[in-house]
Amino acid sequence: xESLLDELAYKIGMDPVAFRKxxxxxxxxxxxxxxxxxxxxxxxxxxNAGGGAGPLKRGMGCGAGTWGGGGNDQCKVxxxxxxxxxxxVAVGTQDLGTGTRTYTRAIVAEExxxxxxxxxxxxxxxxLGGANPSGGSTTAASxxxxxxxxxxxxxxxxxxxxxxxxxxxxxxxxxxxGGNVTFGGKSLSWKQACAALxxxxxxxxxxxxxxxxxxxxxxxxxxEVEVDVETGKxxxxxxxxVQDGGLPLNRLTMESQLNGGMIQSLGMALWEGRxxxxxxxxxxxPGFIDYKLPGSLEMPEFVPIxxxxxxxxxxxxxxxxxxxxxxxxxxxxxxxACGVRVRELPITPDKILMGLKGERxxx
Amino acid sequence: xKAFEWISPTSIxxxxxxxxxxxxxxxxxxxxxxxxxxxxLLTTMKDYITRPTRLVNLKSIRGxxxxxxxxxxxxxxxxxxTLTQLDEDPVVRRNFAGLAEAAHSIATPQIRNLGTVGGxxxxxxxxxxxxxxxxxxxxxxGSECFAATGExxxxxxxxxxxxxxxxxxxxxxMLLALGSSVSVVGAEGKRIVxxxxxxxxxxxxxxxxxxxxxxxxxxxxxxxxxxxxAAHSTYLKFKERDSMDFAIAAVAAAVTLGANKTxxxxxxxxxxxxxxxxxxxxxxxxxxxxxxNSEVLQSVAGIALGGAKPLEKNAYKIPLTQxxxxxxLAKAGGLNA
Numbered sequence: 001x002e003s004l005l006d007e008l009a010y011k012i013g014m015d016p017v018a019f020r021k022x023x024x025x026x027x028x029x030x031x032x033x034x035x036x037x038x039x040x041x042x043x044x045x046x047x048n049a050g051g052g053a054g055p056l057k058r059g060m061g062c063g064a065g066t067w068g069g070g071g072n073d074q075c076k077v078x079x080x081x082x083x084x085x086x087x088x089v090a091v092g093t094q095d096l097g098t099g100t101r102t103y104t105r106a107i108v109a110e111e112x113x114x115x116x117x118x119x120x121x122x123x124x125x126x127x128l129g130g131a132n133p134s135g136g137s138t139t140a141a142s143x144x145x146x147x148x149x150x151x152x153x154x155x156x157x158x159x160x161x162x163x164x165x166x167x168x169x170x171x172x173x174x175x176x177x178g179g180n181v182t183f184g185g186k187s188l189s190w191k192q193a194c195a196a197l198x199x200x201x202x203x204x205x206x207x208x209x210x211x212x213x214x215x216x217x218x219x220x221x222x223x224e225v226e227v228d229v230e231t232g233k234x235x236x237x238x239x240x241x242v243q244d245g246g247l248p249l250n251r252l253t254m255e256s257q258l259n260g261g262m263i264q265s266l267g268m269a270l271w272e273g274r275x276x277x278x279x280x281x282x283x284x285x286p287g288f289i290d291y292k293l294p295g296s297l298e299m300p301e302f303v304p305i306x307x308x309x310x311x312x313x314x315x316x317x318x319x320x321x322x323x324x325x326x327x328x329x330x331x332x333x334x335x336x337a338c339g340v341r342v343r344e345l346p347i348t349p350d351k352i353l354m355g356l357k358g359e360r361x362x363x
Numbered sequence: 364x365k366a367f368e369w370i371s372p373t374s375i376x377x378x379x380x381x382x383x384x385x386x387x388x389x390x391x392x393x394x395x396x397x398x399x400x401x402x403x404l405l406t407t408m409k410d411y412i413t414r415p416t417r418l419v420n421l422k423s424i425r426g427x428x429x430x431x432x433x434x435x436x437x438x439x440x441x442x443x444x445t446l447t448q449l450d451e452d453p454v455v456r457r458n459f460a461g462l463a464e465a466a467h468s469i470a471t472p473q474i475r476n477l478g479t480v481g482g483x484x485x486x487x488x489x490x491x492x493x494x495x496x497x498x499x500x501x502x503x504x505g506s507e508c509f510a511a512t513g514e515x516x517x518x519x520x521x522x523x524x525x526x527x528x529x530x531x532x533x534x535x536x537m538l539l540a541l542g543s544s545v546s547v548v549g550a551e552g553k554r555i556v557x558x559x560x561x562x563x564x565x566x567x568x569x570x571x572x573x574x575x576x577x578x579x580x581x582x583x584x585x586x587x588x589x590x591x592x593a594a595h596s597t598y599l600k601f602k603e604r605d606s607m608d609f610a611i612a613a614v615a616a617a618v619t620l621g622a623n624k625t626x627x628x629x630x631x632x633x634x635x636x637x638x639x640x641x642x643x644x645x646x647x648x649x650x651x652x653x654x655x656n657s658e659v660l661q662s663v664a665g666i667a668l669g670g671a672k673p674l675e676k677n678a679y680k681i682p683l684t685q686x687x688x689x690x691x692l693a694k695a696g697g698l699n700a
Contacts (some may be wrong), residue, residue, distance in 0.1 A: 055686075118475070144507050230686040231601055232679065273606055280498060284491040284514055295606025348603060349611070350516055355680040 002140070002328020007341065010049065013057035016062060016332065017042060029064050031309055032220040032242040032258040039223040039240045039303055050339020050359075055230040058237065061332025062222045065324030069245065069317035070215025071141030076129035077150040077206035079108055081158055085194040086201075087112065088095030089150070090122040093131035093143055098319055099253030100139060104147055106250060110152035113176035114160075114190065137317030141213035144315045150206025152329065153197020157202045162193045191275060218307070219243040221325035226299075227338040229356055234270055234334055236300035239326060242292035245318035251306060254318065258304030267294045268323070269330040273346045365414045371423035374547055375583055378419050381606065382579040383550045384415045390504065391571045394578045399443050402470075402485040407423040410496045421481075421581070430455065436589030440584045442481025442645050447472070449480060449534075452570040459587060461596030461615060461695075465537040469598040471607045480516065481582045483572065484535055484561075486546070488528035488638075490518065501526045516609065520681060522637035526565035529635050530573060535562065536615035536634035537598045539642060543587045549580035562639035567627075574639070590687075592617035592628050592695075599691040600634070601683060610635030612684040616691040618650065619684050626696070628651045631667060636684055643667040645668055646688070655696040656666070657689075664688040 009019035017037050021030050030324060045060035076093045089108045095101045105119040112119075122128055131141040159171035162181055166174060169183035177180075181193040183233035225235040239262045248254045271292040275284045285291045327345065335341050372378040378397065385395035393507040395417035398404055407413040421427060421624045430452050438459065440449070449455055450466040463580035469475055469483065492498045492509040499505035510518045518527040534667050537556040547554050562574050576582070587593070596617035602608035613634035621627035629650040633641040646667035653659045692698075 045611065144384055233601070274515055277492075277509065278496075280495075280509065282495060282497060284495060286495075289489075289607075289609075290491055290494075292604045295604065297605040337413070349601075349683065350676070350679040352470075353682055357682070 002325070003331050003335075003341065003343065004334065006061065006328070006332040016189040020062070020064065023105060024064070024148070026075035026098060026109065026218065028159050028218040028244065028307075028310070030219060032218060032307055033064070033245075035305065035307075036222040036240045036242045039174035039305065040224060040238060042222065048278070049336050050163070055228055056226055057229055057335045057337045058226050059335065059337025060222060060224045060226060061329045061334070061336050063067070063319065063325040063328030063332060064217065064220045066219070067137060067217055067318070067319060067321035067324060068215045069137045069217055070259040071138050071143070071145065071208065071211075071213045071315070071317070072128055073142075074132035075143045075144040075146040075208055076131070078129060078203055079150040079154040079206065080201050080203040081112075081154060081194060081197065082201040083194055083197045083199060083330050085191045087114065087119045089119060090128045090145065091131050091146070092123070092126045092128040093139065094124050094134065096134050096139075098139065099250055102141065102253050103140065103144055103249035107144060107147045108151045110174070111155050113178055113180065115179070118190075128266060137319040137321060138247065138316045141210065141215070141219060141315050145209040146206040148206070148212055151207050152205050153204035153206060154202060157204050158193075161202060162184070162188070163195055164228050165193065168238060169225060212314060214246055214312060214316050217243065217245050217316055217318055217321045219325045221265075221329040223326060223329040223333040225330065225333040225337055227352060229269055229352070230357075234347060234352065236270070236298070236330070238301045238303070239266070239328060239329070240303040240305065240333060241322065242305045242307050243318060243322060244307035245321070246310060246312045246316040248306055254306055255304040257308075257318060257331055258322050259302050261319075262302050262304070262326050263294070263299070265323045265326035266298070266300075266330065269327050269345055269347060270294070271298070271346050271348070283285050364408050365416070367415055370417060370419060371420040373423055375424060375581065378421060379440040379548060379579055381417070382581075388416070389493050390414075391412065391548055391578070392503070394395045396418060397413060397581055399479040400445065400477040401482075402474050403482060407487055410494060410627040412494065412496065414620070427583070432560055433586065433588070433691065438587040440480055440586075440587065441584040442585065443481060444480045446475035446478045446480070446483065450475065456514065457594070459541065459593045459596065461537045461598045461617060462534070462541065462587070465533045465598035465600070465615065466601075468598060468610075468613075469533050480534060481583055483532050484538075484585075485576065486531055486574065489531045489584075490528045493528060495572055501565070502528065502563050504571065511674065514676065516676040517679055518639055520636050520671040520677055520684075521633070521641050522564050522566075522639060523672070523674070524566055526570060526638065528565070528573075528638050529660065530562060530637065531609050531612060532640070533600060533613060533634060533684045536613060536632040536640040537586065537596065538587065539571070539640045540617050540630040540632040541596060542590060542630075543585055545582045546584040546585045546586070547576065547580050549577055553583075559642065565638050590617070591619040592630060595619065595695050595697075596630075597691050597695045599687050599694065601687055611654060612636050612680055612687055614684070614687040614691040615640075616688075616695040618655075618695045620696060623654065625652055625654050631663075631692070633667065633684060633688075636680055637669075645669070650692070653691060655673050655698050660689040660692055663692065
């Protein structure tokens, strides 16, 4: 789709970014396209696809994408605060490397005015309470509302126990911030306040809340590549991706997911492909020598940008969303560099060289 | 992997005896094998492509892992010298530049730390049909080369038929360009084989093997003679993925420039495009007496690939290899092209 849009833009001699802005109704994409174009310096791109002297030709391309990322009501979360001040958050989910552990701790820590290190998370065991299966970028939007709900409930339960130490304040009026529990002029350290708890501590159970999550994200990617038109090799130079996702739960893990999405799409665009033999009905490249995942030497400069103009205070999953815009961006960058439109991924040297041969023949 | 017996001899004679005394195999790929770095052999064993009943460990033999001068400016390289040793050796880097480049181009640092020169020359093809256990192809005693009409983008454009594998070694084209030979010891004694006669085409030699080694034979030394062009040698390898890949195509080039920068000697060997390292004598001859410029390079590249017969999906290898020929010769000749 993104290659088709690009092709149409070139056909009528219009800037591919302007073409998209003219045709995309959702204005979120407009600001994202402008932001990424500025970041990669879109004006530097090859004026004529395939133009320029010498065998090494640079080009730029862009692409946009969307995804769901909404959650569902499956996660049961327990938060327990001990008399010793320990905080444990338990849920039977798992971390695929997408930051689940980090935000599970962080949400509870924020609610109780503590540091992330003050909270211990327990996950990865189905005995800990039901959770959703990870798939479709649904984990964050399914889990974090339940964690938030449990954290709010445990705060109110704690406040009730601590109120007598703070002049019988109303539970909702007690502030939890900076490692202290405060009401009026009275302030207790977290440890002092927790000493008021019963021996078994206090536990609260959290349920999913629909109002804390949503679905539907926007992302754009701009890529710059260098194509050696005498060997067909594509070298990625730089990738810029702007992505929204509601409320970022953790900026570092969100940027990491953006980087991960760019890396995965880079592999899919330029190297990875399942090769089947039609007669044998078998995959010919079932191992990582022949199924070529990119390595460290293939990595370009990555610029992950969180779209902070998204003011929705809801959690939306972005994992798969980050892979979508960059595939078209890379294919369009290859076209801008060398004038060959490759319509099947991965874009390997054989396709570029044979494409260039076809271009010369038809010219 | 099939169970195997492990023998650690302490001399070459004992190693040959251990290979000779192994029970007669049902199939050539069941035969006892020598093992050094094991970087290729183990992968073939895991996929049951080879099924040796006995492995003879060459690492227990002392003295096979050295690079020494031959007294005339050449090198005697032990078969157990690792690719890293070869890559990092200061004499190799200075006087046999292309050889260090070829070693450096192979696989990953981890594999180069274990893989050996002898093993690199004797590794089995990377053809994905050959490597697929279920595909019983010509090279595994079957009746068909699946690549001839199947998925053949990585296969031979020169010297193919009836099998279309390409030789996977990066050292082989460069060593061949440098005029190297190997010492081979077996049950019937010692022989010296020029590398040019070491590798065998599927149409000429044993289809089940890629070289002249018999089951009981070992490479005991690789001799690289002194030459005027060795210092002006280069190895240019094209990989789809720089981090780790076999050659889609490669060129080993070496030239000697005489008065007025005309070429007096030239060696040109192609890798990754034929079942053996593919020397192109006509292209070498076309360089003699010429000054390297873009017209000459263009013409020589055309001659080098003149006999190429691409399969359905690998015609791109012709312009690709021509580019590498031009660039390798330009580099060897000190040209900025």
